[in-house]
Amino acid sequence: MNLHGLRLFYTVARTGSITKAAQALHISQPAVSSQLKAFEAELNLPLLQKDGRGIVPTPFGKQLADKAETLFAVEAHIEAFVQEFRDVGAGHIHVAATYLPANFLLPQLAGAFKAQYPTIDLQIETVNSQQAFEKLARYKADVAMYAGSIDKRAEEFVWDEWLEDELWFVVAPSHRLAHQRVALAEVVVEPFVMREEGSSTRAQLFALCQANQVKPPTIALQFSGLNEALSAVMAGFGVNFVSSLVANEHIKRGDLARVYVEHVHIVNNIAICTRKQEQQNELVQRFISHCKRTRFKHGK
Structure with a gap:
């Protein structure tokens, strides 16, 4: 396979434009077009298709671009080495x-x-x-x-x-569960404020509920950042399941309070x-x- 052609195709796929790819590679636009056609002919497979005013990879082209991204990342890794x-x-x-x-x-x-x-x-x-x-x-x-x-x-x-770091349930100091010792089933009926799907702490919370045969909580507010989630809880809404490293200083300042859930000891x-x-x-x-x-x- 022509690796120069692969790099050229990957750059076009990444930028969505032959003009932008030519600028990124410091070669002329006609050179990009002609070499791209030659690379498609070599593979005997269509790589790009028109999408409005731009171009996007075909289904095969998208998969090839993903693999090319990994290949060029390895190349950069070797160069750095x-x-x-x-x-x-x-x-x-x-x-x-x-x-x-x-x-x-x-x-x-x-x-x-x-x-x-x-x-x-x-x-x-x-x-x-x-x-x-x-x-x-x-x-x-x-x-x-x-x-x-x-x-x-x-x-x-x-x-x-x-x-190792323990995970805690936390609420605002004014919350009815603040400083209380309760069962897991009681705390999970409250609305929760958590990070997005893909967060390991969120996954651990749902795994904990499954292991204890308890219905998982409703995620009433979701944020991409933990600080935002904690700010919502400190404002008086819901429960958060969070690392003690994160929560400890907030608890010392009186911004948050722990909920002590019986028979639950989860460690990050x-x-x-x-x-x-x-x-x-x-x-x-x-x-x-x-x-x-x-x-x-x-x-x-």
Whole structure:
């Protein structure tokens, strides 16, 4: 297969325009058109189709573009690996992290690591659990940091269990369940405020209900960010199921209160994940070691 043609097709599919693809690749528009036709002829399959004023991939073209995206991500990964050996002290680390480590652990870790290695390009991206592992699998991240249940571990990754953190039910201090000890069936009849589908904490809540043969709660408000969800609860609406690392300071300030649910003790496992059967470069190894040496205070 002509990899230049594949790159050209992928760029057109990504930008939705031959003109934009030509600009991105620094070649002329006629050259893009002619080479694209040659690549389609080589494959003997249609790759693009008109959609209004633009162009979009055909069903086959969309699948090919997805695979090409992974291929070029691997290429970039190899280029970065080579560059690290050329430039001592330089390099790039991309961390895809779920909300808890991204917002409550990594700021401290990243700051201390950058102080030690100021020339390193360290990128932290906040994603949900599904996205974190997709990025790791597709070489769009060097490390995934995950907080949640690890009963079902994806076999293609190495799971390095790092920290544990308890999950709590929390409400506004004025809520009728604030500071109360109740059964799970009593708390789940309340409206819940949670993050979007794909959130590991939301999945753990529903798994908890299933294990206890209790009808799961109604998600009355849904947010893409945890701070927004907690703000709604602090305003007096509903219940949130949340990490103690997140809730502890709010509880100390009197903004939130715990609901003590009988016979429920759920722990978030915080893990550092990498691709299996891949030797991590020296820079990534140093970052992981730096994280594991750092200790954090847990909410109790």
